[in-house]
Structures are given as C-alpha cells and as structure tokens.
Amino acid sequence: MTAAPQAGNELVDALEGSGYRLTEPRRAVAEMIAGRQGHFTAADLIDEARGRHPGLGRATVFRALELFASLNLVERVDLPAGEHAYVACERTHHHHAICTGCGRAFDVDDQGLVDVLAAIGRRSGFRVTTHRLEIFGLCASCQAAGVQPMPGSRPA
Amino acid sequence: MTAAPQAGNELVDALEGSGYRLTEPRRAVAEMIAGRQGHFTAADLIDEARGRHPGLGRATVFRALELFASLNLVERVDLPAGEHAYVACERTHHHHAICTGCGRAFDVDDQGLVDVLAAIGRRSGFRVTTHRLEIFGLCASCQAAGVQPMPGSRPA
C-alpha cells in the first residue's frame, strides 16, 4: 500500500491527450484537487473556489469532477455516513483505504481481492463485472498520534 | 453464496424484541420490503405506498429504513451510478453480490475478504475499522436468460 499520489499536473496532462479541451476552469479544479490531502466533496471545492477562483460556477465543478471521474483520474467514494466524496488516484488503481483521522486515501493493491472475487464466481455461477471496495480505518501516523477511530464502526 | 432471504416477518419479529414500537406504519414498510426481490430505493417504497398504503408519510419511510438499517435488518448499498439503495439481509452477513440484471442481492461469504483486509493491515500498519464491499454482476439465471451485463463495467 502506498500513499495515493498528488494529482494536478497529472490531471492537466491527462486532459491534454484526451480529446477534451484544456480550459481555465478545468485547470482551476485540477489545481484545487492537487492541493488536497484527503477526500473532498464537490461542495468543498465549490467553497474553496468562492475564495480562490471567483466566477467559477457550481455546475462547472460538478462537470469537471464528472469528466475526471470518467477518465479515472479521480474516483468517487461513498463515505461511511453515505456522503459522496472524491479522491485523486492513479488511473490503474481502484481501491482505497481511507483514513478516518486525516482523510487521506491510500492505494491498495487488490490482488488478493481479485482472487476472492474469482472464487465467488467459481463457486456460485455469479459473473462479477464490477465491484467497489472501500476500506476505512486509521493510517499509521494517525494511530501514532493517538487519533481515535470513528465511533460506530463495526470491526472489519 | 445463497440468495438473500425474504425479509418481512423477520423484520417484524426483530422489531418486537428491539425495544422499538411495532407500529402500523413500520409494519407497512416491512411488508413492502418483504415483497421486493432486489434492491430498492426509498423513493421506490414511497411510490408503492402511494397506492398500497395511502397516508403513509414520506418521512416515515425514511425513518423506518433508518431504523431497520440500524438494526442490521436492511443494508444500505451504493449502486454503481451512485444511487442510494437498500437490500434486505440477514443480520450477520454484510456483503452482497448484486445482480445488475434482476437487482437481487445474494449474500457473500466473506472469509476470503477478511483475510485480504487483515493482510493489508499487516503489510502497511493501516488499522482497518470498517469496510464496504459491493459486488455487481450477473446471477446465474440472468446469464442463462441472456441478460447483458451493464455497459461501462470494468472487469473485476
């Protein structure tokens, strides 16, 4: 497991070759995402934009997030409370361990999970086409800092 | 993997011993849930109630779902499109394979997954407190019936 990368230039770079236009508003959203440590909601970015990028429209933020998600530059996650959030991620990794202390997302190597899913299919005849795994807990440094785990968590 | 049970009496029974009151509106919601095959949204139940249980209030449906979820009689799932839905489930199982053809939920034995999560913790020092796994695909009978998988699914 490695810390998820800072996005930003990467987002901009990826946009270049994508056939979508590299616009100023999209740059602004990419920059805000790059500046974030952990997960964030659309509302977070909209709030930030109010100060740092006035004139950036609400709808534009949603549209940029949707675009980035479709390019797998950002992934949508559902926090335990049901809130929709996003994390920046490498294009090839698709699972995250999210720290409930600091909100940071860590990429998870999912080889073991792939095997588990394959076994499910083998045993039952269910043909798995997609899955979503979200892991919540405390990263090593939040544990060291004595941050408490979320209340109400069932043990994994 | 076994097909998730029909809830209903089970919901009512569980309510009995829970310290919460067994009311007519809660019965109505339990009955509607029992009559469902697959996943459903709050809006689905509210629509159904319009015909079958007039006078049942919108807020009451949300409150009943929240209560059932807190008792682990129903689980909230996030469909691939981000929609919030629910499935009836046994109190001890906590993962589902959801068929994108018929919407039914199947309980998944998660022993292998538990091992995978434990391995993640061991390797990285991340302390896992909660996780969410949602598996989407086609059940055996939908495959047999020739139902096509969802477009846009990344292979698991």
Added chain:
DNA sequence: ATTTTTGCAAATCATTTGCATATAT
C-alpha cells in the same frame, strides 16, 4: 469558423426537520 465549454439562474431530486396529533406500551 465551428464546436465545446462556461456561468448563471432555475428546476429537480433526495432527505431532513419542526411540531401538533395520534398511537403503542
């Protein structure tokens, strides 16, 4: 020049809340 993207305001959709009334224990 042409197509894509934007900002805005309004529309839509999902969910929650306040509160007086009704109901289960």
Added chain:
DNA sequence: ATATATGCAAATGATTTGCAAAAAT
C-alpha cells in the same frame, strides 16, 4: 398516563439542466 412515533408541510442540501455568451480548437 406517558413516551414514542406519525403525518404534513416547509426547509435543506445536493446535483442537474436550459440556454445565451465565451473560449478553445
């Protein structure tokens, strides 16, 4: 009798949409 739960309508919050103007190719 008393605490809990309900229905309603209004409030809130999140996300989407229509469309004319602006920006990128």
